[in-house]
Amino acid sequence: MAVTLVWFRDDLRISDNPALAAAADSGDDVVACYVLDEDTEGIRPLGGASKWWLHHSLAALSASLTDLGIPLVLRRGAAADVVPRVVAESSAHAVAWNRRYGLAERTTDAALKASLADQGVEATSYQANLMYEPWEVTSGTGGAYKVFTPFWRACLASRTPRKPLPAPDSLHGPQLPSDDLDALGLLPSPDWAQGLRDTWTPGEAGAHARLDDFLDRARGYKDNRNLPGVKGTSMLSPHLRFGEISPFEVWHAAQDSRDPSTAEDIRVFGSELGWREFSWQLLYFHPELATVNYRPEFNAFTWETSTRSELEAWQRGQTGYPLIDAGMRQMWEIGWMHNRVRMATASFLIKNLMIDWRVGEKWFWDCLVDADAASNAASWQWVAGSGADASPYFRIFNPVLQSKKFDPDGKYLVRFVPELADADNVHEPWKGAAPGYPEPVVDLKESRERALSAYKALSES
Structure with missing residues (x-):
């Protein structure tokens, strides 16, 4: 029996998985493989x-996959070496x-496709994890969009996202040796x-x-999504990140x-899926998005050198500003942070502490x-x-005003900063008694003025 190898990556699902569906429809034996590269x-x-x-x-x-009739083969190593070995074994x-869009991933896939072709093995890629691939929707000048709204409008005008594909009813294929999942060392130790x-x-x-619950x-999503103290967002982001559900299904x-x-709520929710698509278009055309300023004029920006203690206070949720601390502790506890609070915590690091955005990006990447x-x-x-379509430099999130507006009763603050439960003023604890809670690491007004001065100097240079 002929064999097709399905190489899983950021598409860890059996429904609406075009690569898996194509292999199943071929009638071949199927080998399913994941490589920790x-x-x-x-x-x-x-x-x-x-x-x-x-x-x-x-x-x-x-x-x-076991329920469908085949195992998942796990391997570790560089995909360029491992995938051909699995092809040979099977x-x-x-x-x-299914296609990936980062430069290193695309380079790996293209080289593998060429190498396999030389061996007489056909490699086929499919669209699975973006509704609109980066090269499909271009601006009037033929380049990438730099602003979200016209990008998303062009996407929606181009076509309706395809309907999801069903999962295969059953699969069959040979048994291959597999690494043990625990041996991949993905779980934390200590726990x-x-x-x-x-x-x-x-x-x-x-x-x-999670989707059904949402x-x-x-x-009320249009408004509730901004309220960190209520269950207002979908919390689908990690499932989408690992491809456990496709954007087409959502x-x-x-x-x-x-x-x-x-x-109107569904329209706004759809635009949030659009921001995910926009971000991937940005990365596709600007592969160093995590390390290099999208707008090169920011290369001349001079970052202040904050003390190590200020950075550590931000990382630990000990800045003395309740909304910032609640967000950082939420991320530490559950590996996720409400989007409104993500913006506030990022703004605080960048603009109030004047720490390079790349430091924060790395911390969020790990947490x-x-x-x-x-x-x-x-x-x-x-x-x-x-960045592209970026928040204006003079927009500096005030964490006190943000928490008063979006968490007025302090429910979110107290949930993740329990020592504030007995504070006289949950939004501004320094104005009264707040046992066990730290003093602010910086003054909001002074740090705001410092940031505005630095950004103004950049604009005038």
Whole structure:
């Protein structure tokens, strides 16, 4: 029997998986393989929280494939070396995978496709994880979009995202040796992941349960998504990041659920999927988005040298500003942070502490279960003002005003900073008694003026 190798990457699902569907439809025996590639130059190693997620997502995928009739083969090493070995072991005549969009990943895939072709093995790639691939939607001048709104408008005008594909009914294929999942060393030691276990269910079933739960409460999303103290967002981001659910599945489920009372909420939710697409277009055309300013004029920006203690206070959630500390502690506890608070914590690091945005991007990369190569970098650059369609340099999030507006009763603040439960003033604890809570590490007014002065100097240079 002919064999097709399906190489799983950031698409850890059996439903709406074009590469898997094509292999199943071919009638071939199927070998399913995942390669933990941390050896290829340019491939960014996962952070600690993402590794935890990956472990459990692979376990879920393995169980799903076993139910269909085949195992998941796990291997570790550079994909350029490992994939041809698995092809040889299985005598596969074809390889199928779903496309990736980072430069190192694209380079690896192109080289593999050429190498396999030389051996008479056909490698075919499919669109699976973006509704609109980066080269599909271009500006009037034929280049990449630099502003989100016209980008997303052009996407929606170009075509409706395709319908999701069903999962195969069954698969068959040979048994190959596999590395042990635990031996991949993805779980933390010592174990700090209890908060993650209490919050998340990685895997395809968990993704669809999360989507169903969100759609049941989608009414009011337009406003509730800004309120960190309520269950107002979908929290689908880590499931999308690891491809446990496809954007096509999310898009169509949301559109099918809409009624007159939720039409605007679903439209806004759809635009959030659009920001994910926009971020990947930015990374595709600017592969060094996590390390190089998108706007080159920011290369001349002079960062202040904050003390190590100020950076550590931000990382530990001990800045003396409740919204900042609640967000950083939420991320530390559950590997995720509310988006409104992400913007505030990033603004505080960049503009109040005057610390290079790349420092924050790296910290979030290590701590977030949804750390996404495109969205994480693009979002940090957006806040810094150095990115595409960026927040204006003079927009500096005031954490006190933000918490008063979006968490007026302090529910979110107290949930993650419990020592504030007895504070006289939960939003400005320095104005009264707040036992056990630190004093602010910087003055908001003075640090704001310092940042505005630095940004003004840049604009005048």
